[in-house]
Amino acid sequence: MLKKAKVLIVDDDPLNRLVLEKTLADEHDVFLVENGEKALTFLKTTTVDLIILDIVMPGINGYEVLVQLKENPVTQTIPVIFISANTSHDDEAKGFELGAMDYIAKPFSTVIVRARVRNQLLIKQKNDLLEMLASIDGLTEIPNRRYLDENLSREWRRSRRSGTPLSVILMDIDHFKRYNDCYGHRAGDDCLKRVAHALVGACQRGCDFVARYGGEEFAAVLPGMDKQEALVFANKLRDAVNALNIPHKASLNAEHVTISLGIATSETGQVYAEQVLLEEADLGLYQAKDSGRDQIVARTVSVSR
Missing domain, CATH: 3.30.70.270 (Reverse transcriptase/Diguanylate cyclase domain)
Structure with a gap:
């Protein structure tokens, strides 16, 4: 049995969290937090494979959370998908400039969410494999x-x-x-x-x-x-x-x-x-x-x- 990917959902709207959880729970292990501070605290003790991150939240916003994630060597390679009611191209461009891998506009389609999450996890899986191969000694097949x-x-x-x-x-x-x-x-x-x-x-x-x-x-x-x-x-x-x-x-x-x-x-x-x-x-x-x-x-x- 294949190990399920771990997905962290960060959104201050309880209804959004519920819908996203129901959308992804069949294929993935889903974790829920309601703001950026709790997300950063959660990630100090738990490793995840992907983060779905709202932009507009009380306290620190999604952009600021992403900046902190990218500054931390432990979390900087976790793919982040922004999900937001902000639909301007400037907001979307800012997310990509900060290092987000994808951007989903609210209200969202559950079919699109599943597809975007699946695509990002597949890319991460391939990148992890390449990283592993680059870290193995070719002769002895142990770490280099x-x-x-x-x-x-x-x-x-x-x-x-x-x-x-x-x-x-x-x-x-x-x-x-x-x-x-x-x-x-x-x-x-x-x-x-x-x-x-x-x-x-x-x-x-x-x-x-x-x-x-x-x-x-x-x-x-x-x-x-x-x-x-x-x-x-x-x-x-x-x-x-x-x-x-x-x-x-x-x-x-x-x-x-x-x-x-x-x-x-x-x-x-x-x-x-x-x-x-x-x-x-x-x-x-x-x-x-x-x-x-x-x-x-x-x-x-x-x-x-």
Whole structure:
């Protein structure tokens, strides 16, 4: 069974809300609020796929709501359909200039509403698919560096707001160049795929995130994990790769493929930039490799950094 799209209706007229709900409820999960302030509050805790937004409302009007939606990275990609009794071309043009995807004039036809909503959701579905494909590493089929940067930035902001820990792990396949030289690049690609899937398979929480960082390096973003918990998780990752038992006769530290890991943790969420966590994790990774590889080094990032 396909998951229903979530549609938020924002209109101060109770009759309009009722008619729109009855029009869309058979195909979609519909949520109703009566003004712009409540819409913005609702969207802080609930994700929706599309918003039908009245323009003239008490308090902040629809235009102002749309401006705030577009300024927020969490809501800026949600398609918005304006619905209004204002029928001037200037009003319609203003809506499109601010980023609305469509405009429906009141009194509205329920058939037109269904069709416009269906079209916008189809466009969003295609855009989401393209975005997902652009965020996946072509070789390993796990998230790529671009997706990692977006995820880390999002989790860093959440950590800053809540004051909760955030840990980052950088991992490197030990002596991978020697592996490629010994077994060939096709075998090297297969090794990267197997390691990637083992790392992803070690994640049990839905919020844990593993991506290909570049070359033979991988990264994990671990919201809510303090230094000790990140160490436990890093050992799981290391054990998962060791359990693959991929032969590596050219390795200088083991007879099979191993990884080195560097951990950086912000215990209180007060690190001033997410890039600091990557830099500290990279220092930990360097120390792990310098200590003989197949090692884990954890660092706590101070508030001043």
